[in-house]
Amino acid sequence: MSFSVDGLHVGYGKSMVLRGVGFELPPGCVCGVLGVNGAGKSTLLKSLIRILPPLSGEVRLNGLDLLRMPRRQLSRHVAYVPQSSGVQLLSVFDTVLLGRKPYITWAPSRRDLALVESILTAMHLDHLALRPAGSLSGGELQKVTIARALAQEPELLLMDEPTSSLDLKNQMDVMERISDIATRQNLTVVVSMHDLNLAFRHADYFLLLKNGAMHGFCPRDEVTPEMIREVYGVPVALERIRGHTVAVPLDSRRQGPSLVKAG
Numbered sequence: 382m383s384f385s386v387d388g389l390h391v392g393y394g395k396s397m398v399l400r401g402v403g404f405e406l407p408p409g410c411v412c413g414v415l416g417v418n419g420a421g422k423s424t425l426l427k428s429l430i431r432i433l434p435p436l437s438g439e440v441r442l443n444g445l446d447l448l449r450m451p452r453r454q455l456s457r458h459v460a461y462v463p464q465s466s467g468v469q470l471l472s473v474f475d476t477v478l479l480g481r482k483p484y485i486t487w488a489p490s491r492r493d494l495a496l497v498e499s500i501l502t503a504m505h506l507d508h509l510a511l512r513p514a515g516s517l518s519g520g521e522l523q524k525v526t527i528a529r530a531l532a533q534e535p536e537l538l539l540m541d542e543p544t545s546s547l548d549l550k551n552q553m554d555v556m557e558r559i560s561d562i563a564t565r566q567n568l569t570v571v572v573s574m575h576d577l578n579l580a581f582r583h584a585d586y587f588l589l590l591k592n593g594a595m596h597g598f599c600p601r602d603e604v605t606p607e608m609i610r611e612v613y614g615v616p617v618a619l620e621r622i623r624g625h626t627v628a629v630p631l632d633s634r635r636q637g638p639s640l641v642k643a644g
Contacts, residue, residue, distance in 0.1 A: 383407050384537055384569045389438035391421075391428040397593065398424045402438070404588055404598045406569050408536075411560055413584030414573040416612055420590040422573035423464070426539045429571070430461045442537050442569075456483040460530035462540040469515030473506060473525050476514045480532025497532055504528045504558065519546040524555060531562065538563075540572040544579065552576070556583040577609065577617075577628040601626070 384406045391399040399421045406412050414422045427433040429440055431448065440447040442458055450458070460480070471479075477500060481493040501507040504524050509517065514525055523546050530538060540559075544552040560583050563570045571588075574580045580587065580601075587604050589597040589612045597608045609628060610616050616631040 383443070384571075385439070385441050386429070387439045389425075389428065389440065390436045391424055391433060392436055393433075397436075399428065399590075400594050402590075402595050404586075404595070406571070406586060408567040408569055409564050410585040411563050411570040411572065411583055412586040412588055413580035414571060414588045414590065415575075415577065415580060416590035416596075417614075420612075421593045422590060423541050425590070426461065426541050426571065426573060429537075429539055430455070430459050432461070453483055456533060458535060459537045459539065460533040460535035462527050462530045462538070462543050464541045464545060469513070469522070471514055472510065473512050473514050473517070474501065474510040476525055477501060477506075477528045477532050480529040483533060496534075500528050500531050503562075504531075505554070520548060520551050523547060524551070527555065527559070536568065538568055538570045540570065542573050542575065544574070544576070552579060559583070581626040581628065 385404070387403045389399060389402040390397065391402075402425060404412075414425060416422055424433060428435045429447070435448065438448075445458065447455060447459065474497060477497045478489060478493065481489060481497070485493060498507070498510075501510055504527065506521070506524060506528060509521065509525075514522060517525065523543060527540070527543055530540075538559075543559075544555055547555060556579060559570055559572075562568055572584070574584070581604075584601055586600055587597065588595065589608060591612050596612050597604075604619075604626075606617050606619055609619075617628045618631055620627050620629055
C-alpha cells in the first residue's frame, strides 16, 4: 500500500514544465517538495490532483489509478490545500463542513457534524466555529483551509506552501499537527515548502526539484549539503542541534580588499 508517481510529464501548451518525475512513498509519512521559485513545486501538486492534467505518466494510490478516477471518487481519496482560499463568506464550521461534500447526498449526517467538530478542536479552531471565515487573519484562514481538507478523510493530502502566511508559532503548530495526523491516520502528505529547517524538522522524505526535473529524492537523513547547494545555489552546513538537523547558510562572498582603513 503506497503512493507512487512514474514518468510524470506536465506542460502548458507546448511548454514543458515538469519532466520525468517519479517517486514512491509509504503510508503515514510527510514528503517535503523543495526548490527555488519556478522549479515546478506547485505544478507538481496540481498535476497529482488533475487541476493541471499531466501529459503522460502514472499516479497511483494504493493501486488505484488517480489519473482516470471519477472526480467524486478522487475527492474521497485525495485532498488539496492551495496557497490561498476563496471561501470566506461562510462560517468557519460551514467552511470545514464543505470538506464532507464528497460523502453528502442530501444533508449532513451526525457523523459529518461530529467529525467537523473534532477537526476544529484538533486544529485549535473550535472557538472560531461561528465566525465568518472572511473575518479571520490570513494565518487563521489557512488553518481553516487545512481543516476543510482533513474533513475529506483523505488517504493522500497535497499542500501547497501551507505555512507561508503563518507566524513561527503557528508554522510549528500546523506542521506538528499534520505530522501527528499523518502518523496516527496512516495519511500520506506531500507538501511544498520554502523553509528548509521546517522541512528537516517535519518531513520524512525530501523531493528536490530543479528546472522542472527531479534533482533528488531520498529520506531526510540522506540529504546532503551538496544536494541543497546544487538546487538552491547556496552553500550550507548541516548541523545537529538538540536532536534536529539545521541548515546553516555559509558566507559565499569572496573576500576582497578591506573598505575600512586602518588607523
